[in-house]
Amino acid sequence: MAHQAIILNVMIASPSDVAEERQLVRDAIYEWNTIHSKQFGIMLNPIGWETHVAPQMGGRAQEIINKQILENSDILIGIFWTRLGTSTGEYVSGTVEEITKHVEKEKLASIYISQKAYPNNINVEQLQLLRQQTTTWMDQGLLDFYDNHIDFKQKIKNHLTLHLQDNEYIQGIINNLNSSNPISQVISKQRIELNDAMIQIITNSGKFNTDVQFLRHLGGVSFHVGELGLNLKDGRELAKWQDAIESLTQYGLLKDRGYKGELFHLTNEGWKAFDQLQTQLKENKIILHL
Secondary structure (H helix, E strand, C coil), X not given: CCCCCEEEEEEEECCHHHXXXXXXXXXXXXXXXXXXXXXXXXXXXXECHHHHCCCCCCCCHHHHHHHHCHHHCCEEEEEECCCCCCCCCCCCCHHHHHHHHHHHCCCEEXXXXXXXXXXXXXXXXXXXXXXXXXXXXXXXXXXXXXCCHHHHHHHHHHHHHHHHHHCHHHHHHHHHHHHHCHHHHHHHCCEEEECHHHHHHHHHHHHCCCCEEEEEECCEEEXXXXXXXXXXXXXXXXXXXXXXXXHHHHCXXXXXXXXXXXXXXXXXXXXXXXXXXXXXXXXXXXXXXX
């Protein structure tokens, strides 16, 4: 079924020694879209110089890249391993120029640095430049490091979810587009039908101001929220409460604290739902307008 979504451009910026990681970022973004685009109302579009830049004369090569793709990017993902890149004449490397100009506009930039074993033909001068730049960046923000491709790809997906939930720049884009689009405003008003299990979770979490715990162990699942505490062993009961948590998360009323599906807390919309329940809870099912 078709759904409306805001498209955000994600620029992949890196020197030439991380070609595999560039493709992993694209794969991670496509997988994120498949799972989350409908829930968030956002579609991420990976872009890079090798796929989105056309030949053009009349300026510095990096300046042309900046105009064709960097200026239209909302998110930048920078990746490094052994190289910093080639000087552009104005900056120590093209990737550094892209990151610097992107950050100057207060847009979202995430930098990842590989700690994999170095190849035999390593360029020592490039490695030293990268280490110097890494030290500079560590004084300006938070970097992340990885040592294998599986870990790197999962980090990308997890961090994209975090940013799209909490980043001020991204939230500003979403709010501005929604406020100027009457159709978006109507769509954002969800009609949410809650079953008894979902109501109990929201009510207990809000009343006792506590997290929802769904802890898996060899004997089953320990499920706790407020006064509600269950040791779920029966398959039917386990499925009921797990489905309730997943539905509340998809509606944006709960948020996974650790991305392991074990600890959740009420979102701002979840607290609004709790407030409505206090005055409207008269039967086992209720429709919320959020």
